[in-house]
Amino acid sequence: MECNIKNWTLMKWIRLVLGAALLIEGLRAHDVWIGVMGGFLLVMTLANVGCCSMGACSTPRRNTSGKRNENIDYEELK
Known part of the structure; x- marks a missing residue:
């Protein structure tokens, strides 16, 4: 319920x-x-x-920690 009361956007007020x-x-x-x-x-x-609503249409956030996954293993398919 607390999440429902806070952070109202303009679209929610219009609705x-x-x-x-x-x-x-x-x-x-x-x-x-x-x-x-x-x-x-x-x-x-x-x-x-x-x-x-509830971020269903949003895209995932980028990794902002600066760490990159350098150890990626690839397998060649023939």
């Missing part, structure tokens, strides 16, 4: 505001589909799931 606005508009207009979309965005934001 939260858009989800809340759609949910409120769906309730106000008695439109089920708009309410479902707003609820879906809110759940995605608060549960920290969805596209590119």
Whole structure:
């Protein structure tokens, strides 16, 4: 839960505001589909799931320790 509260990005704030606005508009207009979309965005934001959440789309970091693996064994295939 602590990870979910800290480090909110701009995209997460946009999803939260858009989800809340759609949910409120769906309730106000008695439109089920708009309410479902707003609820879906809110759940995605608060549960920290969805596209590119939790670093799923990120690439691995480079080895910054400066050490290189010099002992690489190669086998020739014929």
